[in-house]
Amino acid sequence: MDYKNLIKLAKEAQKKAYAPYSNFLVGAAVMTKSGKTYTGCNIECASYGATNCAERTAIFNAVSQGDRDIKAIAVVGDIDNYTFPCGICRQVIIEYGNDIEIIVAKTEDDYKIFTIKKLLPYSFSPKDLEEK
Ligand code: THU
Numbered sequence: 001m002d003y004k005n006l007i008k009l010a011k012e013a014q015k016k017a018y019a020p021y022s023n024f025l026v027g028a029a030v031m032t033k034s035g036k037t038y039t040g041c042n043i044e045c046a047s048y049g050a051t052n053c054a055e056r057t058a059i060f061n062a063v064s065q066g067d068r069d070i071k072a073i074a075v076v077g078d079i080d081n082y083t084f085p086c087g088i089c090r091q092v093i094i095e096y097g098n099d100i101e102i103i104v105a106k107t108e109d110d111y112k113i114f115t116i117k118k119l120l121p122y123s124f125s126p127k128d129l130e131e132k
Pocket of ligand 1: 024026041043051052053054075083085089
């Protein structure tokens with residue numbers, strides 16, 4: 001799968017980041033199994049804990065539009081290195097499937113792909129609630 005376009009969308013979304021406190025701008029783009037895409041940026045808050053990461057903004061954008069069948073999410077950060085999803089975002093990502101691909105990108109040509117189950121091993125997820 002070529003994720004260049006998804007990375008490009010994440011980079012576009014990054015421009016909308018509202019990060020006056022950290023100045024760390026992040027963009028994300030979700031692709032669902034239907035091929036649709038949804039973007040998001042980080043949105044900070046004077047009450048710091050209320051900050052929403054780019055990944056969750058993009059996922060909530062998809063879910064709130066009724067599209068929960070997530071295939072992949074691309075993330076672009078503000079450093080010359082790959083930006084990985086934080087722990088809270090990993091938990092939110094695995095809610096929608098163990099095999100979701102996470103593309104951490106420096107550029108459209110320089111990226112790495114990991115499945116969420118690789119980034120969040122031994123997780124608690126919806127399947128655990130089904131076992132009860
Ligand atoms: N941030 C994200 O949006 N995604 C990540 O993967 C890492 C961190 C945001 C949260 C906060 O607005 C800023 O980056 C610094 O932590």
